[in-house]
Amino acid sequence: MKVLTRRHQARQGSVLSMGGLRMDLEANRAWIGEQPLDLSAREWAVLEYLLSRVGHVVGKEQILQAISGWDDALSENAVEVYVSRLRPKIEPAGLRIRAVRGFGYLVEEVAGAAPSVQ
Template identity: 85%
Template structure:
């Protein structure tokens, strides 16, 4: 996932970017709103995290210019102001969600996941590799014409891996992606779900390879599903 972070507080921008990158996401940062519309038009970002209190044009005006261009990039607004009027103004300008400072980084990451999944659902996204297809809207998967039965956890792990094809994904990244607020999962749980997935996706010509010391990588063996 490719995220554009617009935040003029250097310390907050650094800590936020570091937290997002820990999930395996690519993050670009700018402290000003003026270049944002052109950047979004030139580069297909998956999410815009936008502070309201910027030097120059503020977050509201930046968002207004983004939406005027017809760009539907999901937008999470950050602000130190917690008034109903500000929330309404941001949402009416086209924001998808709103987070008040100071915020917990875990909550930020959770909201990012929710927003991107919601956007994918609106776009009717389908992940496909080898003979496997995952319809993120219908929450159904197939190998060839045959339905693939997955538990909720298996689905989350597989969706996370397929969304990062070509990249080695760490156990900690997977763990954070599949964990809910009340979960107490360990990295051993990730190993269990990966081991369950391996035989299930093998007929699609896919394998999940363990890269020692780093994590897992999904590969296409080139075998067509029958």
């Protein structure tokens, strides 16, 4: 599944962007405006997965399957931790990760928020 997702994204280009956030999937680098965004490997994987499904609610189980390997023992609580760490990091880009109770998470632009570029 991960391979198919990567192939699909490669056909669309190697950069995901939304609001003031850009993720270069080939270089594994992200920016808000011109400022580099410091992300752990798991935060990167969660954010990449959410941004590749903009407009869709993504369940915790889907995120878990996307970010964990065969030898990982992650729980849905781990997803909550990564999402909580990502929220303040992407806020300056005019984005938020909204929890949709009982379904999962959704990345959306904050209405009226101008991305802050430092």
